Amino acid sequence: MEPAIRHLIYVTRDVNAQLSAQFNARGWDVEVAASARDARRAVRSDAAAGGLLDLSSRFDSHEIVALEPCLTRPNVGWVAATAPGQMQESTLRRLVRDYCYDYITMPYEAPRIVDSVGHAYGMVVLGASDEDETSARSGEGEMVGSCEAMRALFRTIRKVALTDAPVFVSGESGTGKELTAVEIHERSLRRAAPFVAINCGAIPPHLVQSELFGYERGAFTGANQRKIGRIEAAHGGTLFLDEIGDLPLESQASLLRFLQEGRIERLGGHESIDVDVRVISATHIDMHRAMAEGRFRADLYHRLCVLQIEEPPLRARGKDIELLARHMLERFRKDGTRRLRGFSADAIAALHNYAWPGNVRELINRVRRAIVMSEGRQITAHDLELADYVEIAPISLAQAREAAERQAIEVALLHHRGRFGDAAQELGISRVTLYRLLSSHGMRDIHVPPGDPRMLS
Numbered sequence: 340m341e342p343a344i345r346h347l348i349y350v351t352r353d354v355n356a357q358l359s360a361q362f363n364a365r366g367w368d369v370e371v372a373a374s375a376r377d378a379r380r381a382v383r384s385d386a387a388a389g390g391l392l393d394l395s396s397r398f399d400s401h402e403i404v405a406l407e408p409c410l411t412r413p414n415v416g417w418v419a420a421t422a423p424g425q426m427q428e429s430t431l432r433r434l435v436r437d438y439c440y441d442y443i444t445m446p447y448e449a450p451r452i453v454d455s456v457g458h459a460y461g462m463v464v465l466g467a468s469d470e471d472e473t474s475a476r477s478g479e480g481e482m483v484g485s486c487e488a489m490r491a492l493f494r495t496i497r498k499v500a501l502t503d504a505p506v507f508v509s510g511e512s513g514t515g516k517e518l519t520a521v522e523i524h525e526r527s528l529r530r531a532a533p534f535v536a537i538n539c540g541a542i543p544p545h546l547v548q549s550e551l552f553g554y555e556r557g558a559f560t561g562a563n564q565r566k567i568g569r570i571e572a573a574h575g576g577t578l579f580l581d582e583i584g585d586l587p588l589e590s591q592a593s594l595l596r597f598l599q600e601g602r603i604e605r606l607g608g609h610e611s612i613d614v615d616v617r618v619i620s621a622t623h624i625d626m627h628r629a630m631a632e633g634r635f636r637a638d639l640y641h642r643l644c645v646l647q648i649e650e651p652p653l654r655a656r657g658k659d660i661e662l663l664a665r666h667m668l669e670r671f672r673k674d675g676t677r678r679l680r681g682f683s684a685d686a687i688a689a690l691h692n693y694a695w696p697g698n699v700r701e702l703i704n705r706v707r708r709a710i711v712m713s714e715g716r717q718i719t720a721h722d723l724e725l726a727d728y729v730e731i732a733p734i735s736l737a738q739a740r741e742a743a744e745r746q747a748i749e750v751a752l753l754h755h756r757g758r759f760g761d762a763a764q765e766l767g768i769s770r771v772t773l774y775r776l777l778s779s780h781g782m783r784d785i786h787v788p789p790g791d792p793r794m795l796s
């Protein structure tokens with residue numbers, strides 16, 4: 340809500356006493372800044388304020404340059420007062436265009452200026468309440484989200500954090516699997532101990548064993564000193580095994596042994612060492628297929644997958660796409676040089692129309708690039724490189740039905756973690772019909788492992 344007294348930062352070399360009195364009479368508390376230095380001090384607070392930049396009082400070019408950082412503050416709504424002809428100067432024109440809500444040329448009427456600054460202030464307050472809403476609904480720890488799928492995920496994280504059982508996180512690349520693992524660790528009794536992450540897909544296969552288990556001095560040529568492996572380094576804490584599907588078969592056997600016995604042996608060592616870690620693993624590949632093709636041991640999978648978490652893809656998160664985009668704009672806005680005021684309507688439309696194959700990681704990258712490249716006051720679809728997604732091509736009723744059917748199936752399967760019987764029941768259809776629909780929508784490969792007898796029915 341708007342406070343009773345509003346704060347005005349009046350940047351001028353030549354205070355207009357009558358104008359100040361008008362502001363006071365309309366409930367403004369006026370702070371005069373006679374130099375860029377005073378202005379910097381005045382804008383330091385994060386509270387919303389109105390700003391009157393009196394360019395007609397002839398600041399020299401040095402002062403103008405020094406004023407620019409004050410104008411970029413998002414919590415001040417600036418209005419410029421200019422002398423006739425001043426807008427011919429390109430520097431002033433740019434400052435007014437980029438940072439001010441309005442400008443008024445002399446001779447002016449005091450009430451007109453007070454009204455204009457009032458509107459600028461109102462716009463700032465409107466923006467701030469958007470941000471409040473964003474942070475109030477921001478989710479869990481570092482994780483932003485408020486849609487039903489994310490709320491369900493946060494509930495699961497809280498439950499899972501209370502136990503020590505292995506957790507398996509599946510989901511497309513960039514959906515937040517590692518962030519989920521961190522969140523589980525942070526909410527668990529292990530939070531004071533290390534969280535150690537290892538990307539099994541990024542380590543050359545012949546080095547995986549030594550990375551995981553460590554080695555003793557002289558274990559192999561080049562082993563000049565003892566090295567503690569990642570499992571041992573996580574003692575007392577949580578071990579996050581990312582891209583577990585890429586773990587070579589040899590290491591799968593060693594990892595299974597460790598999970599069964601709770602002990603490791605460093606390479607070239609004879610001592611068996613007790614290690615207490617909670618294992619969280621993740622992958623974006625289809626583990627059922629990997630097992631069917633003999634690339635992943637089923638016994639290890641079942642050990643790792645005591646508790647399962649499915650990370651929803653960004654395209655299934657509805658309004659959260661916008662929430663995340665705004666959150667990332669706030670987080671990275673200092674990378675840009677302009678004072679950006681959110682996203683344009685075409686950007687919002689594109690955010691929803693685009694399918695986000697790279698999920699949250701891609702969204703972060705697009706927003707960061709747009710912050711730097713944007714030339715206007717708002718981030719547009721073009722800045723996000725999503726200009727082609729502003730308008731969706733008109734679709735026929737049949738196509739609309741098909742898209743809705745597909746989305747309902749995705750959501751039901753996500754909701755029931757891939758349990759076909761439950762998903763079919765929620766959708767009010769038989770299992771057989773669900774399998775048939777999966778086939779007809781080309782979703783069979785994503786949701787049903789090859790060779791699954793269910794597909795034969």
Ligand SMILES: Nc1ncnc2c1ncn2[C@@H]1O[C@H](COP(=O)(O)OP(=O)(O)OP(=O)(O)O)[C@@H](O)[C@H]1O
Binds near residue numbers: 510517518703
């Ligand atoms: N809900 C979220 N809120 C805020 N940031 C998120 C969210 N989900 C993911 N991120 C951010 O998105 C980026 C990708 O997330 P993360 O690395 O956890 O994904 P991943 O699923 O593990 O990816 P990969 O499969 O490629 O390893 C990170 O910068 C992460 O902080």
